[in-house]
Amino acid sequence: MDPIPYTDAKLRRILSSVRTIAMVGASSNWNRPSYFVMKYLQNKGYRVIPVNPGTAGKEQLGEKIYASLRDIPEPVDMVDVFRASDAVGPIVDDAIAIGAKVVWMQLGIRNDAAAEVAEEAGIEVIMNRCPKIEFGRLGGELSWSGVNSGIIRNRAPEPPTARRIKPRPLPDTNVTYGFETRAVHAGAAPDPATGARSTPIYQTTAYVFEDVDHAASLFNLHNFGYIYSRLTNPTVAVLEERVASLEGGRAAVAAASGHAAQFLVFATMLEPGDEFLASRNLYGGSLTQFGLSFKKLGWTCHFVDPKDPENFRRALTPKCKAIFVESLANPGGVIVDIKAIAGIAHDAGLPLIVDNTLATPYLCRPFEHGADIVTHSTTKFLCGHGNSMGGIVVESGRFDWAQGGKFPSMTEPEPAYHGLRFYENFGDFAFTTKARAVALRDYGPSMAPMNAFLTITGVETLHVRMERHCANAQAVAEFLETHPKVA
Numbered sequence: 467m468d469p470i471p472y473t474d475a476k477l478r479r480i481l482s483s484v485r486t487i488a489m490v491g492a493s494s495n496w497n498r499p500s501y502f503v504m505k506y507l508q509n510k511g512y513r514v515i516p517v518n519p520g521t522a523g524k525e526q527l528g529e530k531i532y533a534s535l536r537d538i539p540e541p542v543d544m545v546d547v548f549r550a551s552d553a554v555g556p557i558v559d560d561a562i563a564i565g566a567k568v569v570w571m572q573l574g575i576r577n578d579a580a581a582e583v584a585e586e587a588g589i590e591v592i593m594n595r596c597p598k599i600e601f602g603r604l605g606g607e608l609s610w611s612g613v614n615s616g617i618i619r620n621r622a623p624e625p626p627t628a629r630r631i632k633p634r635p636l637p638d639t640n641v642t643y644g645f646e647t648r649a650v651h652a653g654a655a656p657d658p659a660t661g662a663r664s665t666p667i668y669q670t671t672a673y674v675f676e677d678v679d680h681a682a683s684l685f686n687l688h689n690f691g692y693i694y695s696r697l698t699n700p701t702v703a704v705l706e707e708r709v710a711s712l713e714g715g716r717a718a719v720a721a722a723s724g725h726a727a728q729f730l731v732f733a734t735m736l737e738p739g740d741e742f743l744a745s746r747n748l749y750g751g752s753l754t755q756f757g758l759s760f761k762k763l764g765w766t767c768h769f770v771d772p773k774d775p776e777n778f779r780r781a782l783t784p785k786c787k788a789i790f791v792e793s794l795a796n797p798g799g800v801i802v803d804i805k806a807i808a809g810i811a812h813d814a815g816l817p818l819i820v821d822n823t824l825a826t827p828y829l830c831r832p833f834e835h836g837a838d839i840v841t842h843s844t845t846k847f848l849c850g851h852g853n854s855m856g857g858i859v860v861e862s863g864r865f866d867w868a869q870g871g872k873f874p875s876m877t878e879p880e881p882a883y884h885g886l887r888f889y890e891n892f893g894d895f896a897f898t899t900k901a902r903a904v905a906l907r908d909y910g911p912s913m914a915p916m917n918a919f920l921t922i923t924g925v926e927t928l929h930v931r932m933e934r935h936c937a938n939a940q941a942v943a944e945f946l947e948t949h950p951k952v953a
């Protein structure tokens with residue numbers, strides 16, 4: 467039987483407008499097509515009333531079964547027919563009698579004469595189709611099984627009726643989760659469209675806007691949402707939230723590498739002519755980035771021996787805007803007194819930035835000791851498998867950027883956003899918002915979604931790997947401690 471070419475608009479309109487469906491020929495055998503359709507339609511929020519003289523009086527899927535359409539004591543919008551084609555005539559008569567608006571004949575059922583009678587009575591008729599299949603096709607579900615839906619979309623598919631969400635009670639108090647749970651789950655939720663449990667790799671550059679106003683409100687930062695993957699990407703966002711959670715921070719912005727993350731921090735904070743202090747025990751690449759390349763941008767770094775925190779106080783100049791240290795320096799393993807240095811920075815109204823790459827939040831959470839910004843080369847332990855470059859900036863949300871008028875980029879009108887003041891608008895996540903909306907946008911060192919996915923997967927085992935690294939280090943130290951060739 468050839469399909470009748472109904473328009474998708476008509477099928478969608480019918481499935482969107484009907485609410486109560488009487489199913490003639492509903493079987494209570496759970497393995498029959500009518501049972502499948504009834505269960506599916508109930509799940510989509512329809513009220514489905516079974517009609518079958520053989521089982522009348524019993525219950526099926528929570529609904530009373532009636533012997534005939536005329537016995538149903540309430541209004542029915544649509545009659546769904548699971549009977550042979552030549553049995554449809556009397557069913558149409560009943561449908562007219564009860565004031566139904568639609569008669570829908572299932573796959574393989576077609577009765578043109580009965581359809582004509584129904585249409586003359588003002589009833590819409592669909593023949594040789596299944597409402598379950600049409601609902602799934604129009605809502606995009608059928609495409610998940612590789613079925614050719616015949617639909618080309620420029621918007622996310624929308625089901626004909628709103629999704630029915632089963633109410634779930636929320637606990638009276640917010641649950642706090644341990645490090646391991648957050649390492650596996652923080653920032654990630656099952657994909658809302660497909661239910662995919664693992665974070666999908668959103669290998670996309672662009673996102674569709676609802677209309678021009680929606681686009682404008684995203685670009686102006688009036689609304690939260692995805693704009694373009696140089697700024698925001700759903701896979702990268704999972705990593706950002708996960709690291710923010712592990713560090714106990716407020717927000718994070720990821721970058722293409724650890725060096726890119728450091729660049730975002732200083733590009734957000736400094737003006738040409740500004741200065742900052744940095745520990746002289748830093749990863750070699752950071753020494754050249756700060757000492758040589760930053761100089762070309764008009765930013766001067768003074769290096770300080772971090773062993774005595776007071777060295778930082780002595781080195782401060784009126785143009786200094788920040789202090790930068792590594793919690794556990796690469797490669798010397800030098801440990802700095804974060805609390806003492808944070809105190810010195812705060813006395814001068816400056817933020818303390820800590821590169822926590824080597825310690826990772828498993829061993830050290832600099833915010834707990836007074837740091838204001840944490841950076842990482844995620845390339846190292848966070849990723850853990852040597853397969854993706856990456857960096858991240860996390861902010862504690864506790865630094866007051868308005869004090870002393872030292873940070874105009876945070877407090878003064880931003881010309882690139884029509885005079886928006888970032889600190890005023892975004893408060894305790896203003897720094898990462900500015901780093902993203904201006905530095906990441908204009909300089910462009912964004913993290914690739916694939917790298918974010920690999921890094922997320924790495925972070926899931928961070929606690930297990932760090933435990934083993936520490937056990938290995940302990941074994942080496944104990945061996946060397948008693949070795950005659952070690953002084």
Ligand SMILES: Cc1ncc(COP(=O)(O)O)c(C=O)c1O
Pocket residue numbers: 723724725726749751752792796821823824842843844845846855856857
């Ligand atoms: C402590 C530390 N900070 C920053 C970096 C720079 O990170 P990336 O190589 O990801 O740019 C490194 C790289 O080795 C590092 O060890």
